[in-house]
Amino acid sequence: MKRNALIFWLMLTAAVWFSCNNNKKTDSQTDTGPIADNDIRGYLSALADDSLTGRKPFTEGETKTINYLAAQFKQIGLEPANNSSYFQDVPLVEITGTPTAMQLNGKTSATLKPGTDFVASTRQELSSVEIKNSPLVFAGYGVVAPEYGWNDYKGLDVKGKTVVVLVNDPGFKSGNRTLFHGDTMTYYGRWTYKYEEAARQGAAGVLIVHQSEPASYPWSVVNTSFSGSKLYLQQDDKHLSRCKMEGWVSEETAKKLLAGAGITEDMRAYARKKEFKAVPLKTTTTISIVNKLKYSTSHNVAAVLKGSTRPDEYIIYTAHWDHLGIGQPDAKGDSIYNGAVDNASGTAALLAMAKAFKNAKEKPQRSIVFLSVTAEEQGLLGSEYYGSHPLFPLNKTVGNLNMDALSPDGESKDIPITGRGQNDLEDYVEAIAKEQGLTVEADPNPWAGGYYRSDHFNFAKVGVPALDMHTGPDNKEHGREWGTKQADTFNAEHYHQPSDNYTRDMDLSGMTQTANILYRIGAKLAGETTFPQWKKNSEFRAIREKSMAGK
Incomplete structure (x- = not known):
């Protein structure tokens, strides 16, 4: 191993260890699922580190990021999803x-x-x-x-x-x-x-x-x-x-x-x-x-936990690993777009999710795929490529659960579903929310077209029921007005800006809340024999029905 590569891995390993061992007072274990704040924090701090130079495809930051993800999947004990490789080539210009x-x-x-x-x-x-x-x-x-x-x-x-x-x-x-x-x-x-x-x-x-x-x-x-x-x-x-x-x-x-x-x-x-x-x-x-x-190849990173009884049926978790790289400096002179929230948060949750499934006492009956895709920021390109070049048959894919830009502001009392009214996966959210005393809401900003702005959309386009949900503005500790103000401030001042950085005082309980709900949905789907469906009026229903007819 080259000296600079060795130094890089030592830095990331140290970052994960340091974060996991210096936040025990602020990161509490949750009783609503197996994932704790601390499980996400170490991965988040590593993925949002300056050493990854903003995680832009085609850069040294991509090489470091995808190698880090593959190494973490291997360490967790997951198999490569693309035959013997954790990588899926995505040819780009x-x-x-x-x-x-x-x-x-x-x-x-x-x-x-x-x-x-x-x-x-x-x-x-x-x-x-x-x-x-x-x-x-x-x-x-x-x-x-x-x-x-x-x-x-x-x-x-x-x-x-x-x-x-x-x-x-x-x-x-x-x-x-x-x-x-x-x-x-x-x-x-x-x-x-x-x-x-x-x-x-x-x-x-x-x-x-x-x-x-x-x-x-x-x-x-x-x-x-x-x-x-x-x-x-x-x-x-x-x-x-x-x-x-x-x-x-x-x-x-x-x-x-x-x-x-x-x-x-x-x-x-x-x-x-x-x-x-x-x-x-x-x-x-x-x-x-x-x-x-410039013609080159970027990479999706994919790992799989094989199902115990129905390994040929798949539940796919997604999160995009990429961000914007190095760009124009802000007023403080920071030019690295680390994308801590967008989307080191979702990628960190993906790794924590993989670890939780691997360590679960009851192994999933269906296979669970963990897919971290490239070039979301460039137009959902990694997930688009997967949709047209799937590693696993689409008519054997039960559903897609996506994680993108998870909240750094703590838990909420409401769970908005992006594009609510699309498919049966929303019913699983409803059931968990009712159990936990949470309110399920439609997207609070429906005019933003959120259902078309992250990687779940490319699964929907090929007929796979897809879910994108988040914690909402009704913050458990501070209330709705405060939560709304926090979200508005992030959107206006930090979204796609160098200031989207990781800090040790970030409240990760909202990220954990989302991750645990999605974990429980995946675990339930893994134990069932049925497939969730699109709602009657969904524009994606016909595509799925055609796909399943050729099952």
């Missing part, structure tokens, strides 16, 4: 795009500054792309949804044009609960959908108008997450079917563009009208993006 300033000419003339007025990138695997004098068109929400009788592109030819569209969907803040899903975002509201639909329509470019409330995050998150290098799954067509430019534009800039076309009222209300038709903005845009391309 890294595109580092550098956009020029964006020139607007026409009714609105301006030179827009990257990072301030807009962000832009391309998926096309070319050395450079250019959009020249492309007419801008306001296409409302950029949605084509036949089941809702909605088509923002009706009668519109956007070939060679750049569409400007709104984030979220028409139901948000409409006051009409029957318009789409009201304030609960559908997939039509996600930025990923906006890009996909614009490409299907043949647009040269697409710009999403940023507004903090319907997006559920501030401009700083857009600037951090949608600029610089981006990773994508490798595609045979080199992504040439996608728009040349995909990006966001500031609300201030969008208002000027729309005003130039005579739209001065609230843009969301204007686009929500039944008679809405796309509006030419009487302005063209010109921009070029120079790319650096």
